[in-house]
Amino acid sequence: GQQLNQSPQSMFIQEGEDVSMNCTSSSIFNTWLWYKQDPGEGPVLLIALYKAGELTSNGRLTAQFGITRKDSFLNISASIPSDVGIYFCAGQPGAGSYQLTFGKGTKLSVIP
Amino acid sequence: GAGVSQSPSNKVTEKGKDVELRCDPISGHTALYWYRQSLGQGLEFLIYFQGNSAPDKSGLPSDRFSAERTGGSVSTLTIQRTQQEDSAVYLCASSLGGAPELFFGEGSRLTVL
Numbered sequence: 001g002q003q004l005n006q007s008p009q010s011m012f013i014q015e016g017e018d019v020s021m022n023c024t025s026s027s028i029f030n031t032w033l034w035y036k037q038d039p040g041e042g043p044v045l046l047i048a049l050y051k052a053g054e055l056t057s058n059g060r061l062t063a064q065f066g067i068t069r070k071d072s073f074l075n076i077s078a079s080i081p082s083d084v085g086i087y088f089c090a091g092q093p094g095a096g097s098y099q100l101t102f103g104k105g106t107k108l109s110v111i112p
Numbered sequence: 113g114a115g116v117s118q119s120p121s122n123k124v125t126e127k128g129k130d131v132e133l134r135c136d137p138i139s140g141h142t143a144l145y146w147y148r149q150s151l152g153q154g155l156e157f158l159i160y161f162q163g164n165s166a167p168d169k170s171g172l173p174s175d176r177f178s179a180e181r182t183g184g185s186v187s188t189l190t191i192q193r194t195q196q197e198d199s200a201v202y203l204c205a206s207s208l209g210g211a212p213e214l215f216f217g218e219g220s221r222l223t224v225l
Contacts, residue, residue, distance in 0.1 A: 006154075031212040042116070042203055042216030043155070088154060092212040098143065099168065100214060104154040 006089050006103030013079055014111050021087060021106040022073040029091030032065050032072040033100070037086045046087075047074070079110050114138075116217035118204050124223045125194055133189045133220045137206030144187050145214060146179060147203045155203065161187060162210060194224045 006023045013019055023032070031050055035043035047058050049065035049072060056063055062075045072091075076083055089103040117136040125131050137144050146158040157171040161181045172178070176194075181187040191198055201221050205214040 033212060033214075035216075040218070042205075042218045045213055045215070048213055090155075098160055098162070098210040099157055100145075100155075100212060101157070102147075102155040 004089055004091060004101055004103040006106055008106055009104070010107040010109070012109045012111060015079060015081060017079055019076040019079055019083070019108060020073060021089075021108075022071060023089035023091070023103050024071045025091055025101075026070070028069040028093070029101075030069070030094040031092040032063070033090045033092075034061075034063050034072070034074045035088045035090060035102075037088065037105070039085075043088055076108075079108075081110050081112055084108055084110050116204055116206055116215055118202075118217035118220050120220055121218065122221045122223075124225065126225050127196060128193055130190065130192045131194055131222060133191075133202050133204075133222070135187045135189070135204030135206075135217060137185065137187070137204070138215055139185075141206035141208055141215070142184060143207045143210040144181060145205045145207075146187070146189050147205065148173075149201045149203055149219070151200075158189070158202075191222075194222075196224045198222060199224045 004023050004025050033048045034046045037043040047063040052069045054065040060077045086105040086107050088105045090100040119134045144161040147155040159179050160168050163184045164181050176192045179189045201219040203219045205216045207214050
């Protein structure tokens with residue numbers, strides 16, 4: 001099946017620093033989504049991207065849908081302690097395809 | 113309800129026993145999904161429902177796993193004769209008509225001893 005390669009696997013950063021993580025795929029996706037999961041919770045949707053080249057922001061978060069439709073990245077600016085968690089990318093192939101394929105996650109730790 | 117509700121939140125069972133996990137989706141969401149998350153891993157797709165029908169069951173790991181949905185609402189995931197490798201967090205999600213924006217419950221953590 002389709003696989004997403006998400007990197008880095010984990011990050012340790014100082015509070016206030018910017019963060020960047022990305023996802024790549026061997027196949028095309030028509031929708032990219034980014035989720036955050038806190039311990040003991042289910043993933044929560046952060047940003048959804050629907051068109052190649054699209055750049056979308058949600059507060060301090062910015063995500064882009066790659067031009068090739070095979071990649072996406074997520075940036076977090078001026079990190080704060082509550083940004084700690086696991087960030088997952090997810091892709092959906094296209095119309096009529098309902099299944100989301102998830103990356104293995106980027107675990108973010110923020111040092112105060 | 114306001115969000116996706118799953119029960120039980122934690123289940124410890126002995127190898128060989130059957131377990132049932134329940135999901136109550138967001139009201140009005142016709143699509144319902146089950147995913148499995150093993151420790152430190154991503155989310156593995158299990159099954160998708162549109163209404164009461166399951167067009168794709170290909171993610172179910174073995175015939176010990178089954179799921180049903182009734183009334184276009186509540187879904188139950190059943191694991192028969194549980195094995196230790198079934199230990200994981202089982203996540204349920206729902207969406208409007210199969211839209212890609214999934215809303216997840218908090219999961220049911222299953223531990224098979």
